[in-house]
Amino acid sequence: xxxxxxxxxxxxxxxxxxxxxxxxxxxxxxxxxxxxxxxxxxxxxxxxxxxxxxxxxxxxxxxxxx
Amino acid sequence: xxxxxxxxxxxxxxxxxxxxxxxxxxxxxxxxxxxxxxxxxxxxxxxxxxxxxxxxxxxxxxxxxx
Amino acid sequence: xxxxxxxxxxxxxxxxxxxxxxxxxxxxxxxxxxxxxxxxxxxxxxxxxxxxxxxxxxxxxxxxxx
Amino acid sequence: xxxxxxxxxxxxxxxxxxxxxxxxxxxxxxxxxxxxxxxxxxxxxxxxxxxxxxxxxxxxxxxxxx
Amino acid sequence: xxxxxxxxxxxxxxxxxxxxxxxxxxxxxxxxxxxxxxxxxxxxxxxxxxxxxxxxxxxxxxxxxx
Amino acid sequence: xxxxxxxxxxxxxxxxxxxxxxxxxxxxxxxxxxxxxxxxxxxxxxxxxxxxxxxxxxxxxxxxxx
Numbered sequence: 001x002x003x004x005x006x007x008x009x010x011x012x013x014x015x016x017x018x019x020x021x022x023x024x025x026x027x028x029x030x031x032x033x034x035x036x037x038x039x040x041x042x043x044x045x046x047x048x049x050x051x052x053x054x055x056x057x058x059x060x061x062x063x064x065x066x
Numbered sequence: 067x068x069x070x071x072x073x074x075x076x077x078x079x080x081x082x083x084x085x086x087x088x089x090x091x092x093x094x095x096x097x098x099x100x101x102x103x104x105x106x107x108x109x110x111x112x113x114x115x116x117x118x119x120x121x122x123x124x125x126x127x128x129x130x131x132x
Numbered sequence: 133x134x135x136x137x138x139x140x141x142x143x144x145x146x147x148x149x150x151x152x153x154x155x156x157x158x159x160x161x162x163x164x165x166x167x168x169x170x171x172x173x174x175x176x177x178x179x180x181x182x183x184x185x186x187x188x189x190x191x192x193x194x195x196x197x198x
Numbered sequence: 199x200x201x202x203x204x205x206x207x208x209x210x211x212x213x214x215x216x217x218x219x220x221x222x223x224x225x226x227x228x229x230x231x232x233x234x235x236x237x238x239x240x241x242x243x244x245x246x247x248x249x250x251x252x253x254x255x256x257x258x259x260x261x262x263x264x
Numbered sequence: 265x266x267x268x269x270x271x272x273x274x275x276x277x278x279x280x281x282x283x284x285x286x287x288x289x290x291x292x293x294x295x296x297x298x299x300x301x302x303x304x305x306x307x308x309x310x311x312x313x314x315x316x317x318x319x320x321x322x323x324x325x326x327x328x329x330x
Numbered sequence: 331x332x333x334x335x336x337x338x339x340x341x342x343x344x345x346x347x348x349x350x351x352x353x354x355x356x357x358x359x360x361x362x363x364x365x366x367x368x369x370x371x372x373x374x375x376x377x378x379x380x381x382x383x384x385x386x387x388x389x390x391x392x393x394x395x396x
Contacts, residue, residue: 045243047241051216052240052241053217053220053224054239055235055236056235057217057220058220
């Protein structure tokens with residue numbers, strides 16, 4: 001019955017990568033806690049780099065400095 | 067003062083249906099817990115079927131199998 | 133497949149009231165969006181009144197003023 | 199190490215305003231709790247006014263009445 | 265920079281199991297998306313079975329029926 | 331109408347510090363976005379250090395190494 005929410009920046013993540021994350025997290029919960037995969041829910045949020053901050057600045061700004 | 071977050075897949079939910087969910091949840095919190103509706107907040111997130119997983123696979127994959 | 137998170141202040145909510153909220157929200161999603169109740173997840177978070185703010189002050193402070 | 203999620207309605211918030219929110223929240227956590235800004239994460243979600251309810255109705259409906 | 269929130273029922277999960285979940289999710293994000301583990305945050309919420317609903321009833325009720 | 335959720339580790343945060351966070355975040359939203367403070371909600375979650383991971387390990391483990 002677990003619920004997992006993964007938040008990542010919106011930077012070209014493919015459908016195949018999302019599917020791999022969903023399967024990987026579900027397998028992990030089965031392995032570690034013996035959870036039922038059929039009711040394990042995973043939701044991925046892709047966040048615009050303008051809307052994600054770390055170290056007091058947006059990821060958009062951080063990317064420009066590199 | 068309650069805060070409610072509803073996450074559903076992004077599959078053609080209409081503005082009228084969203085309004086009905088918001089009113090229904092607010093009424094429920096008034097009825098069960100006598101909460102003040104004026105400060106009851108409801109936020110609906112519509113999630114792409116590529117980003118929603120259950121049973122270890124995405125809803126996009128699940129829909130294809132039907 | 134919906135996921136609903138209800139946040140309320142931790143002020144003596146009974147197990148029966150929680151069960152009523154869970155059933156009510158699930159029924160609402162079935163009625164409005166024809167969702168499958170078997171995979172509808174509802175999680176209730178009860179928050180200490182010191183940790184809930186509205187209008188710039190904690191609910192603990194608000195309760196004292198009444 | 200704090201994580202902050204800010205949800206606001208999607209009504210023309212600029213990148214500069216988002217950057218100001220991110221810096222302001224990060225500074226606040228440093229000032230009040232002496233947190234390390236380098237691992238302080240802030241995520242801003244902008245929500246369509248059809249998907250935000252208060253007082254039992256959507257913000258879209260509320261705006262029309264004004 | 266990802267942020268992951270895992271919600272599970274509060275049923276005797278050990279510190280070692282939580283550490284295994286945190287390491288496993290972090291490794292997965294490194295493997296699939298090449299994310300930096302040093303800024304990958306994982307938060308586990310353990311939820312009382314009275315506060316978790318599925319199929320319209322609480323997990324507490326579900327456990328009794330077994 | 332904003333909703334803000336602040337997650338921090340559960341390490342002796344006082345009620346006065348929580349009140350300062352709530353007032354500070356509310357003031358920031360008024361200043362930057364001209365939001366109405368009366369419907370601005372702030373919820374603080376304090377998370378056990380066993381349940382918070384960064385860099386693939388729990389904060390409990392990180393604290394021991396210092």
